[in-house]
Amino acid sequence: MHRYRTALACGGLAAAFAAAAAPLPDTLAQRVAPCTACHGKEGRAAPDGYHPRIAGKPAGYLYNQLLNFRDGRRRYAPMVYLVDPLSDGYLREIAEHFAALDLPYPAPAPTREDAATLQHGERLVQQGDPARELPACTGCHGRQLTGVAPAVPGLLGLPRDYLGAQLGAWVSGQRRAQAPDCMAAIARKLTPQDVAALAAWLASRPVPQPARPAARFEADPPLECGGVPRSP
Structure with missing residues (x-):
């Protein structure tokens, strides 16, 4: 009986090894x-x-x-x-x-930021801050913030923590892009309060449908960005 069980166990192992070795x-x-x-x-x-x-x-x-x-x-x-x-x-x-x-995108997570923070974030996204030479996010990422083909990403449908971490990485220089690095130039002008407000407002917004990137820029973006062709 012991030998029978051993044979069964070895047979099971052999089958497992054979399955693991099977080409994917x-x-x-x-x-x-x-x-x-x-x-x-x-x-x-x-x-x-x-x-x-x-x-x-x-x-x-x-x-x-x-x-x-x-x-x-x-x-x-x-x-x-x-x-x-x-x-x-x-x-x-x-x-x-x-x-x-x-x-499909899931619904945004409930926000826990106060109204003033969200209003500040919305203002930066939609209008920028001309006094600090901060362009509106919509100038590059599209009026609906779903991105612009072929190389600009959408900003909606992303978690607040991820958005905050990436903006922080741009600010600190931990994240870089091909030259000219337009996001680095913008991020260096952001305060910690700006970063928190941008991440909170963007994460609170539902993704419009259809969620595909725009086919082209409606106007030339405010800055030249490496790896991002301008519309003809």
Whole structure:
């Protein structure tokens, strides 16, 4: 009986090893599976508030961010490890895969900021602050804040903590982009109160439908940004 059980156990282990050794399907969906481990199912965003949605973002934006991680302009060890050995062509394939996903957005989380903070954030987003040479967010990210193809991301549908962390990273220089780095120039003019208000107001807004990026800028953006072509 002992030998019979041993044989069964060994047979089970052999089957498990055989399954593990079976070749995986060579599809793009299989190859981008590591991305969804952090960014959530189909790139819809993780519930931790720090790993953002990548589904439906403009392909040029996603491609630029992958390049920034690979080439040292952005520093987050798991992302750097993931993309460091990948070619430009492979990174573009990944970007185009997630950009093509058209998935619904959840409702925004309830806000806990006071009315004055939200009003300050809305004013910066919609009007900027000319006295400090701060352009409105809508000047680059689109009137509906859903981004502009091919390379400007939307600002809605993102968690407050993620927005605050990324704006803070621009302010501190931990996050950079291709030159000319327009977001770095803008972020250096933001106060901590500005960052908190922007993140709170943007996170409180529902995503309009359809949520796709605008096809082009309605007018030239206020600053030239590396990796972002202007509309002809």
